[in-house]
Amino acid sequence: MHASQGEVPEAAQKGLKTTLRKQNLFLSCQCLPEHDMTVSLPDAQGLxxxxxxASREMLNHNVMRLLLRPxxxxxxxxxxxxxxxxxxxxxxxxSVANNPVRxxxxxxxxxxxxxxxxxDFLxxxxxxxxxxxxxxPAGNCFYVSDDGRDYPIVLAGTGTGLAPLYGIVKQALAMGHNGAIQLFHGALHSNDLYLVEELLALAAGHAPLRYTPCVLHDAPGSLPGPFYVQGNIEDVVLSALPSDKAPARLFLCGAPEFVNALKRKAFLAGLASRHIFADAFLPSKPMPAAA
Amino acid sequence: MTTLYDRLGGAEAVNAAVDIFYRKVLADDRVNGFFDNTDMDRQIAKQKAFLTMAFGGPNKYTGKDMRTGHKHLVARGLNDSHVDAIIELLGSTLKELGAAPADIAQVAAIAESVRNDVLNR
Structure with a gap:
């Protein structure tokens, strides 16, 4: 359940991922309130x-950056x-690619x-x-600094799976994260990449951050290398996992096949299940044609 | 007198064991076919519940849960050999965590006690 007001007893959050705890989610079966609490079902909290x-801008041939002012x-x-x-x-x-409060x-x-x-509408x-x-908002794929700021972070996304990762990276840097941050962005062709210059500049200005675009197919006439790695992002990420696996966090976003396969492989490679945060982007179902 | 669950280390031990155990299960060709296409997070949660029970801890499993939860797998060929493999992987997990042989035997006995429910017979 979700607590909108009042202190959640520690025992009621035992065993939950840090990102769930941070959202004041708790296990009602383990909750003996010590003070008054206002609670609701987690689904009912989205207002x-x-x-x-505010603006629309094309970031490459088919990705639009939309800015909304609440x-x-x-x-x-x-x-x-x-x-x-x-x-x-x-x-x-x-996914939200920035910190809207800031x-x-x-x-x-x-x-x-x-x-x-x-x-079409956009x-x-x-x-x-x-x-x-x-x-x-919803989802528990985000940065937390409860366990210190020294753990290594690996983020990998395909397509617009970059959006949440971009937000997480900027948040980690803003919070002063010290551990190594490796960001991998997978695309079919090099012209499917986006925010390349921003990310190269961000990495150049922040020592902990390394940015690696991965391109599966090289299309003739597309942007020239050598800023990207050619190959399957899954293999690239697996070979780049930190040697110190116990504290490492992994964030995965994008195509479900990619997210689920890498989640399992990274877990088998030694990453802790509670440190893997994944968001599989499900395709929206096509609407039946109007009669 | 301490209980088996306390001796093994309680909820902390379950948390430490679940990744080791599930990694062994996914890597074992005898049983990993039953875990294809399953949501990893949901599986981890179920494995935690299973380990809590096997470690003699507080759990709400009933024989009926065990039966309905595995019925579709029995239809796909789940049999004694797979239960044997799981109990073996459970033992090697505990050994890795440094549990005493007598405690490992007790965990195996608890897991053994639900064999018929799991296999729906």
Whole structure:
């Protein structure tokens, strides 16, 4: 359950992942309240916030950066996800790529699909100034510094799976994380990568951070190397796991096959299950054609 | 007198054992076929419940849970040899954690006690 007010007894959070504890989630069967508590089912906590579209910008040939300015207080951890709902009630989930409390805006990276309903709306109708609804946040893929700031962090994402990882990396750096941070971004072709220059600059300015773009296929005529590694991101990440596996945290976001396969392989390679945070992006189901 | 669960180290021991045990299960070709396509986080939670029970700790498992929980696996060929393998992996996990041989035998006996429920007979 979720506690919106009151102190959660330690025993009621025993065994939960740190990211769940930080959201005030607890086990009701283990909870003997010591003071008054206000509680709700975890699903019922997501409140709607109205937000105004601040800007749209293409980051590569099909990824749009959408900035939303919430009309009222909106708090979330970078890396959690929200549902974006337009005026017609059309809803899609996207990860938050920044810290909205610090920046005053919510940053989303959205892959535009041909014929996608939300994609069409964003391309054609969602002009700056339009109002949308934001529901959430939800998810437990985010940075916590409860266990110190020295543990190694590995983050790997495919496609717009970079969005939550970008948010987590910036948050870790802002919190003064000391341990090594390795960010891997997987793409089919080099022109599917995005934010390359920003990330190279971020890594150049922050000693703990290393950024490795991975490209599966080299398309002739695309951006020239050598800033990326050619190969399967799964293999690249597995060969780069830190030697000190016990404290290492792994964040995985993107295509479900990639996330689930790497989750299992990293676990078998020795990472602790409670230190693996994964967000598999499920494709939205195509709507049946109107009769 | 301390209980088996206390001697093994209680909830902390379960937390320490679950990754070692589940890693062994996933790496063992005799049994890992039953764990394909399963959500790892949900599996870890179930393994924790199982280990808590096997370690003699507080648990809410009933014979009925064991039966319904494994019925679809029995249909896929789950048999005595697989239960044997799991009990063996449980033993090697505890050995790795430094448990006493007598305690390991007691854990095996608890796991053994649910064999017929797991195999739905």
């Amino acid at each position: 709607d916030t109205r937000a105004v579209i 009309e009222s207080g909106f708090a979330c951890e970078p890396g959690q996800f929200i549902s974006l709902i337009n005026g017609d009630g059309l809803a899609r989930s996207y 920046d005053g805006v919510i940053e989303l990276h959205i892959r535009l699909l041909k014929g996608g309903m939300m994609s 391309r054609e109708e969602a002009a700056p100034g339009e109002t949308v609804t934001v529901r959430g």
